[in-house]
Amino acid sequence: MSVPRASGYFRTRYERDFALLDTRTRKASLAAFAVMLVVYPFFAGPLAMDLANQVLLGAIGAIALMLLTGYAGQISLGHAGLLAAGAFATGILYKELGAPFWVTLPASAMVGAALGLIFGLPSLRLRGLYLAVSTLALHFIVIYLGSEYETKRGFSTGILIDPPGIGEWTVYDPRAWYFVLLIAAAATVLFSLNLLRSKTGRAWRAIHGREAVAGALGISVHRAKLTAFVVSSVLTSVAGCLFAYFRGFVSVEAFSLFLTIQYVAMVIIGGMGSILGAILGTVFVTLFPYFIEWLMDAFGLTDALSSVVFAVNYSAFGLAMVLFLVFEPQGLVGIWRRMQAWLLLWPFKQKPLAGAK
Template identity: 45%
Template structure:
């Protein structure tokens, strides 16, 4: 009997039978997801040609912000180490870029890895206090490092005689001149997706598991054979190196480097992104970065619809900061798990739609 066949049932995307299946990146595993991906890709390619240059600019800023949010989320959300100094690492990347291009005229493909190395070294230094400090004390030590970096940068800017900022020329990658919003759109978003892939892969391999263990209970992690000192430093190095490269990209994109930009307020906005997006989630970093970056611009558009008095218009930037603070407060009080939790609830609702069973709820942390 040769025509005896085993019926091949289509596999359920929700039934995982091994650890490797469970941790695999689920992007292409169902027909629906494949369709979504193709449509998304098409939309992404067409977007900069369809949308106005203003909107593309916002999208570019969001991509930069997403890289920063992901790297901060890796440290805070996944490893449980508080950093209040990421604006400093970002500034270090930007100033490395400025020094290397303006002083030495080096090309972009040397400058960006070099910024990464500078960031990694700074991360190594910033990570050292994590051997004995935890929580808020660690955060304060990174804040101190931020101020020291900022001091170094301001000295360079002052003695270099750059006044309000160092102006960079548009870099070229081989024959391609990186200028104009559309070109940058592709460069930045490809970098953002590459970073996302890198972090997602790190999180589902050995370092990622070690980081989760350290976050959940460091003593238990140490007892079960994880070298917590090494992995804490590793988290700092990876995170600060990524955000340093992001600072380099940002410097190229805006073409101006000034120390004023890398203040504590920048760290605050990145913290806000990961809180609003969702701690410990790559998708959350993306969502948070989009929301927080687009928020002030969305307010401008909203304000255009309503007739505002002169006094309000004059101080519009103040209203933007106020709304930013308000949004963060509301998220913390009403949805502490962030946008990613809202997304999960929506998805669960549709996945289970005709049935009345409730999915398991996440325990509040």
């Protein structure tokens, strides 16, 4: 899987190559990180809490997109449509049938699976740009269906949803949400990592590399593509369902093309073909607007630009994306790896070979 990142560590068995955690340092640092995540809500203020929740929620969607685009190599521009599908499935079930949390979540997942099949069907015939375009078209269709529902049922401003709960206990305050989302995100990460080191994951990488060769190796290209779409869109729809409950509100306005672009940006800025990249990208994209506002504050520009904060954010985000695409195509994960290599090899220098990952 990966190159050992420690000296004096050698893999002696094949299984070691597949282990998620290899060295003691990594295990220790992961444990430390987990503890940090658990105690975080007891120290964080309201804004930091909200940001953390947003990151966790976004990470699920970003990982789903990473599986599809970063690993299986299928470009999708319909991500917001899938999120909307999950959110609307939840909203409609709740509004029409009063369905509780434990019904809407699997129902969203099922809607996601069905849509994944539909989104995936064009991929059997189309590649690259054409595929991206067909998913884009599906995005508009899902959004249209959503807005149709809203207007026909008279919820033109959106659907309100009560917080989910089991019995008396409801998930309402940010801290409760934090733990729910943390568990969901951790489960997504674990699920994805395990899936990636299974046969399915290897098939995805193979079709990403070259479809014809993958087919010649006995991989069913069609099945691999469809599973990629289905898995990705199930995860995305679940994220959409959580999104609906988290906001307590569903409206097509929230699922514009810009949301898709934000998710794609998470994957790109984070670094293609890496779960860690998806998470880093989510952190970056989620925090970016707050960072820009903070910058504006720091320079005392807030008053001058208060009416156009949105526009400043927008252009800065576009600029950041352009800069990443041009100067750091490997994304944050590329920077992260270079830092690791630098620390590992210090005081020596390593110049990586071109094309080496």
